[in-house]
Amino acid sequence: MHPWQAPVRNKLARNPVTRRASRRACKEARQLELSGGEILIQSLKEEGVEFIFGYPGGAVLHIYDAIYQQNSVKHILVRHEQGATHAADGYARATGKPGVVLVTSGPGATNAVTGIATAFMDSIPMVVITGQVGSRYIGSDAFQEVDCVGITRPCVKHNFLVDSLENLADTIKKAFYVASTGRPGPVVVDIPKDFTAPGVTTTFDYSAPVEMRSYNPPSVGHPGQIRKAVDLILSAERPMIYSGGGVILGDASEEFRQFCKKLEYPVTNTLMGLGAIPGTDKQFVGMLGMHGTYEANMAMHGCDVLIAIGARFDDRVTGEVARFCPNAKIVHVDVDPASISKTVTVDVPIVGEVGQVLVAMNKLIDENVDSIKREAVGQWWAEIEKWRGTNCLQYDRSGDVIKPQMVVQELWEVTSGDAYITSDVGQHQMWAAQFYPFDKPRRWINSGGLGTMGFGLPSAIGVQLAYPESMVACITGEASIQMCIQELSTCLQYDLPIKIINLNNRYMGMVRQWQEFSYEKRYSHSYMDALPDFVSLTESYGHVGMKIEKPGDVKSSLEEAFAMKDKLVFMDFITDQTENVYPMIEAGKGQDEMRLNPAHGRELA
Amino acid sequence: MRHVIAVLLENEAGALSRVSGLFSARGYNIESLTVAPTHDPTLSRMTIVTTGTERVVEQITKQLNKLVDVVRLTDLTETQFLEREVMLVKLRAVEQGRPEIKRVSDIFRGRILDVTESSYIVEITGDASKLDAFLNAVGKDNIIEVVRSGATGIARGEKSLKV
Ligand SMILES: Cc1cc2nc3c(=O)[nH]c(=O)nc-3n(C[C@H](O)[C@H](O)[C@H](O)COP(=O)(O)OP(=O)(O)OC[C@H]3O[C@@H](n4cnc5c(N)ncnc54)[C@H](O)[C@@H]3O)c2cc1C
Ligand SMILES: Cc1ncc(C[n+]2csc(CCOP(=O)(O)OP(=O)(O)O)c2C)c(N)n1
Ligand SMILES: [Mg+2]
Numbered sequence: 145m146h147p148w149q150a151p152v153r154n155k156l157a158r159n160p161v162t163r164r165a166s167r168r169a170c171k172e173a174r175q176l177e178l179s180g181g182e183i184l185i186q187s188l189k190e191e192g193v194e195f196i197f198g199y200p201g202g203a204v205l206h207i208y209d210a211i212y213q214q215n216s217v218k219h220i221l222v223r224h225e226q227g228a229t230h231a232a233d234g235y236a237r238a239t240g241k242p243g244v245v246l247v248t249s250g251p252g253a254t255n256a257v258t259g260i261a262t263a264f265m266d267s268i269p270m271v272v273i274t275g276q277v278g279s280r281y282i283g284s285d286a287f288q289e290v291d292c293v294g295i296t297r298p299c300v301k302h303n304f305l306v307d308s309l310e311n312l313a314d315t316i317k318k319a320f321y322v323a324s325t326g327r328p329g330p331v332v333v334d335i336p337k338d339f340t341a342p343g344v345t346t347t348f349d350y351s352a353p354v355e356m357r358s359y360n361p362p363s364v365g366h367p368g369q370i371r372k373a374v375d376l377i378l379s380a381e382r383p384m385i386y387s388g389g390g391v392i393l394g395d396a397s398e399e400f401r402q403f404c405k406k407l408e409y410p411v412t413n414t415l416m417g418l419g420a421i422p423g424t425d426k427q428f429v430g431m432l433g434m435h436g437t438y439e440a441n442m443a444m445h446g447c448d449v450l451i452a453i454g455a456r457f458d459d460r461v462t463g464e465v466a467r468f469c470p471n472a473k474i475v476h477v478d479v480d481p482a483s484i485s486k487t488v489t490v491d492v493p494i495v496g497e498v499g500q501v502l503v504a505m506n507k508l509i510d511e512n513v514d515s516i517k518r519e520a521v522g523q524w525w526a527e528i529e530k531w532r533g534t535n536c537l538q539y540d541r542s543g544d545v546i547k548p549q550m551v552v553q554e555l556w557e558v559t560s561g562d563a564y565i566t567s568d569v570g571q572h573q574m575w576a577a578q579f580y581p582f583d584k585p586r587r588w589i590n591s592g593g594l595g596t597m598g599f600g601l602p603s604a605i606g607v608q609l610a611y612p613e614s615m616v617a618c619i620t621g622e623a624s625i626q627m628c629i630q631e632l633s634t635c636l637q638y639d640l641p642i643k644i645i646n647l648n649n650r651y652m653g654m655v656r657q658w659q660e661f662s663y664e665k666r667y668s669h670s671y672m673d674a675l676p677d678f679v680s681l682t683e684s685y686g687h688v689g690m691k692i693e694k695p696g697d698v699k700s701s702l703e704e705a706f707a708m709k710d711k712l713v714f715m716d717f718i719t720d721q722t723e724n725v726y727p728m729i730e731a732g733k734g735q736d737e738m739r740l741n742p743a744h745g746r747e748l749a
Numbered sequence: 750m751r752h753v754i755a756v757l758l759e760n761e762a763g764a765l766s767r768v769s770g771l772f773s774a775r776g777y778n779i780e781s782l783t784v785a786p787t788h789d790p791t792l793s794r795m796t797i798v799t800t801g802t803e804r805v806v807e808q809i810t811k812q813l814n815k816l817v818d819v820v821r822l823t824d825l826t827e828t829q830f831l832e833r834e835v836m837l838v839k840l841r842a843v844e845q846g847r848p849e850i851k852r853v854s855d856i857f858r859g860r861i862l863d864v865t866e867s868s869y870i871v872e873i874t875g876d877a878s879k880l881d882a883f884l885n886a887v888g889k890d891n892i893i894e895v896v897r898s899g900a901t902g903i904a905r906g907e908k909s910l911k912v
Contacts, residue, residue, distance in 0.1 A: 293763060294766070297763075297766065297767060297770055298770060298774050301817070302817040305762065305763070307762075322817060356817070357820055357912060358758070358759055358817060358818055358819060358820040359817050480815070481811050481814070481815075482808065482811035482812050482814075482815050485804070485807065486808060489804075
């Protein structure tokens with residue numbers, strides 16, 4: 145029996161209400177009389193939910209009782225509600241299925257807010273169920289009452305306050321539908337306690353399709369616009385393909401790869417788009433943006449046609465908007481009309497699902513392959529290769545302190561590039577993105593939009609549960625890991641053999657780097673004093689801890705850790721405190737004004 | 750530029766706060782906002798008056814459309830449309846001021862709804878500029894209290910905003 149399985153109880157046989165119901169069900173076209181708690185669980189079952197990540201409390205006790213009496217939906221008990229949301233989020237990012245969270249009212253709901261906002265910013269499908277005080281106490285400052293719908297409104301795709309037992313199933317169904325269609329996002333369902341009470345039942349029927357006249361996400365793009373886009377794409381002499389999280393979220397990497405292969409144009413990905421095309425592919429020029437590669441940013445700056453697919457022109461990508469791609473005509477494919485021409489005006493917008501639009505574009509390209517300007521593009525490639533030749537990610541490997549970049553490179557070697565990598569936020573996150581090329585989508589799990597420290601470990605829980613046989617590593621920093629360190633306990637309870645790669649520079653490195661560059665090295669409160677001994681901390685949680693201090697030990701210790709297939713191993717790498725993330729585009733600078741690693745002997749490119 | 754946006758939205762608890770929250774969260778201007786249920790009680794009709802550059806107004810309409818409770822919307826300023834607002838003004842009305850105020854309200858096709866020895870309540874209907882003009886005409890010194898409904902708008906001709 146798996147540790148998440150509660151002892152089997154056959155509710156149907158025992159509860160007189162449902163037994164009556166089940167008899168009637170045979171007669172009346174399979175309709176069940178269920179309590180709200182049971183309806184919730186049945187609905188989750190209908191949605192194919194494997195895991196609920198949650199934490200109990202007064203307002204959800206009826207629901208927890210319903211969970212106890214069944215076996216099909218597994219509950220994962222976290223140690224903090226923020227952990228529940230990140231774990232569900234990690235599960236969703238890795239699988240594409242909505243992650244499900246269950247928390248109690250009041251503090252349970254407020255603790256979940258950071259994770260909800262994290263998912264919202266990165267368009268991750270999630271259904272978050274929050275308990276609420278009894279419906280007749282709402283608004284009375286009842287015990288553990290917060291206005292959950294009000295608090296979460298600005299950071300959800302949509303939210304619901306369930307208004308009756310009769311509407312519960314329908315609301316859950318809508319929540320899953322809204323969360324997972326169009327531009328995905330978290331949906332909160334706030335359920336007053338009285339609507340989940342045992343003994344108060346209603347007919348459960350989940351068969352009706354969702355109908356929402358006010359919500360119709362677009363699917364196919366406008367054929368005329370697609371035609372126009374392809375004409376522009378084929379006319380390019382200095383083209384650039386810039387893809388983002390939308391290709392991953394839309395499960396369209398296959399169509400995207402075909403698109404790239406047909407055109408043989410250079411490709412860059414945003415932080416959220418990594419893995420859409422193999423990171424090791426020749427056509428891939430690396431990530432773009434603030435910490436993107438020299439070649440990617442220079443090619444963006446110099447291109448004549450920019451093909452933006454499922455990316456949202458974030459400020460980390462554009463730098464100073466006025467100086468962004470000054471010579472380019474821009475095609476933009478996005479399922480959310482509001483992403484189009486939000487910060488950068490585009491020439492050919494296409495609103496639609498990236499997969500469907502790419503299929504249509506691929507067909508048109510096939511019909512017109514001969515019009516691709518191969519020669520001009522060849523010259524363009526030659527220019528890009530020169531930029532690539534600067535080898536902008538190169539770093540000083542000499543010396544006897546461990547370089548954080550080297551740890552990530554060795555991790556890639558030891559895992560054959562085939563691990564799921566989650567990360568926290570900071571320098572280590574950027575090094576993970578730069579030095580662990582992802583060959584597949586949904587392998588790189590990180591908080592880009594909100595940049596939430598504390599995301600790494602709990603999200604790894606969600607990933608490891610989804611793929612128990614796969615290697616899952618969390619690349620973190622000594623500051624970030626402490627924001628959700630309590631989840632080590634969850635990892636023990638559910639036997640999750642996550643490998644934690646702590647790039648321990650004894651600094652909030654990202655903050656320190658900005659202070660070095662912009663505040664004349666006044667390191668105000670970015671030093672992590674009084675750190676715990678991570679090895680014994682991990683051991684006290686029942687896991688294996690390792691401390692690695694010499695560059696020569698990096699690879700062997702990684703091999704040793706990954707050989708412990710059924711153990712969580714916390715690897716505390718004591719790394720160079722002074723290392724910075726390069727290249728870097730500083731605030732207010734253009735894409736072509738990167739600061740390169742001093743190892744290159746020049747500051748500005 | 751001033752824009753008048755008409756919105757049909759689900760008549761659900763919280764729908765209004767989604768709209769007003771959107772405006773405050775994204776820093777959009779909001780000059781007035783009116784809302785009430787329509788002849789179909791499941792739908793509310795809202796009129797929003799806002800100002801902004803074309804880019805901002807485009808974002809406003811897109812972001813409004815994105816709200817799950819919003820069924821349909823239109824920027825009335827892109828077509829011929831009618832705009833009406835109701836204003837009730839309590840005015841000081843004494844001595845020679847009384848006939849003067851009566852005269853001014855007649856010119857503005859106002860109606861006097863309430864009379865005391867020292868005050869009138871005048872109802873004026875029109876677009877925002879007419880209401881402003883009336884307030885100017887009666888003069889600040891005579892105004893005791895003003896309440897304006899905010900603009901309501903509807904497209905002229907065949908065009909309509911419906912489900
Ligand atoms: C410390 C730090 C440093 C960072 N540095 C960088 C950096 O150097 N470079 C960088 O790129 N980012 C960086 N980021 C991340 C950055 O903040 C943004 O999160 C990221 O750039 C956004 O990626 P995206 O444009 O792919 O959009 P996402 O947030 O992934 O949005 C996806 C877009 O695709 C659309 N979409 C979704 N589904 C579909 C579909 N099915 N069909 C069509 N469209 C769809 C959505 O509407 C949306 O517009 C950094 C973050 C942190 C925390
Ligand atoms: C919850 C939260 N608080 C603050 C920040 C701001 N911040 C960004 S990176 C960073 C430092 C991270 O330090 P560490 O985890 O040690 O990573 P390093 O940069 O050293 O690799 C901080 C404080 C944040 N992103 N998230
Ligand atoms: Mg650090």
